[in-house]
Amino acid sequence: MKNEFDTDETRVYDQGERAEVEAVLEAADDVYINIDNVSYHVALRGEGMPLICLHGFAEAGDTWDKLNIPGFRLYCVDFLGHGVSDRSNDPVMYQLDTVLRHLYTLIHTLVGHEPYGILGYSMGGRIALQYAAMYEPERLMFLLLESAAPGIEDMAARQARAEADEALAQKIESHSIEWFEAMWSQLPIFETQRTLSPAVQQTIKDRRLSNTPEVLAHTLRGTGQGMTLYVGNQIADLELEILYVSGQLDTKYTEIGQTVFGLCENVAHVIVPNVGHNVHVEAPQTFNDIVNLFLSDYNDKNIS
Known part of the structure; x- marks a missing residue:
């Protein structure tokens, strides 16, 4: 499936057009990108190597507001139906093959031919891994x-x-x-979020309430774990570095980190003490420190 949509679905810019796109992306705080007549919202901040940031189910791109990675330009994507991206009622738009194709086109538009990385939490991480395994994009570094x-x-x-x-x-x-x-907030996997400050809990609640039942149902049917191919046996063969972060109190995903990702030489697994499923929200400074240490070899689009 490598680069299958290079000519069919992805616009190829000439030098002048690409320069105009890059000028807009450099100056903007957020942009809207249209693919197949639906609009994706992307918030942008920072300077440096592009980092595509993908949120979890019923979340939005502003979940990364406390992410601080000097030397990187963050592109915080709202998946279709989430945040302020379009809320299409067409179930095809939420199927895995469509989501991956749109992600490919979105990334091509955002970063052009530059090397880049992807950060994904929960559903966003699952989609990022599917994308890396199925498309094998040449410019994806980590x-x-x-x-x-x-x-x-x-x-x-x-x-x-x-x-x-x-x-x-x-x-x-x-x-x-x-x-x-x-119902969602009472799931055992989010139990550790009940110890967060009232303000943070309210922010999480507001993001969940900003969704619609129809979109969430489409998302479950299209990219839920039951509809996702198993790619655990491909991780070691990916020609890129992987950081896997899990919370100590999230025993399910810590076990996945140890038994699947931990067996691969190209993966570093870090377990964060005393937090659960959503490490970047429950321990934002620790998460920033871990990510920045991992990325210390990457500086202004160059790999040392």
């Missing part, structure tokens, strides 16, 4: 994965997860977004 799964290897277990995701999607569609937020 992945930063936070609490992300490589898919479900056992076919029976994957089918069971797909059925569970479908049941949840139907339930979400038949309830209000307030019901979803209350």
Whole structure:
């Protein structure tokens, strides 16, 4: 699937056009990029090597507001239906192959022919890993994965997860977004978030409430773990460096880090003490320190 959409779906800029695009991206705080008649919102900040930042399910790009990585230009993407990107009611727009194709086009538009990295949390990390494994993009230098799964290897277990995701999607569609937020926030995986400050908890709540039941259902059906291919056996063969970060109290994803990612020589797995699934929100300074240490060999688009 490598670079399959280079000529069919991705616009090829001539030198003059690309210079104009880069000038806009350099000056803007945020941009809207249209792909297949839907608009993606991307917030931009910082200077240096491009870093594409992908949020989790029912989240948005502003989850990365406390991310501080000197020497990098952050492109914080709102997935379709999330944040202030378009909220298409076409389920095809949320299917994995469409999401990956749009991500490829989005990245090409944002960074052109520059080397870049991708940071992804939870669903965003899962999609980033799928993208790296299926497209093998030549200019992708590294992945930063936070609490992300490589898919479900056992076919029976994957089918069971797909059925569970479908049941949840139907339930979400038949309830209000307030019901979803209350239900989602009580999941055991987010238990550690209840110790965060009231202001941070309110910010997380507001992001979840900004979604619609229809979009969340489409997302579950299109890119839920039951619909995601298993790529754990491809991680060691990826020609890029990977940082995998998990919270000590998130035993599920810490085990994934140890048993899948930890076996690969191109992966560094860091377990953060006393936090759960959402490390960058629960321990933002520690997360920044870990990421900056990992990226210390990258400086202004050059690899030392």
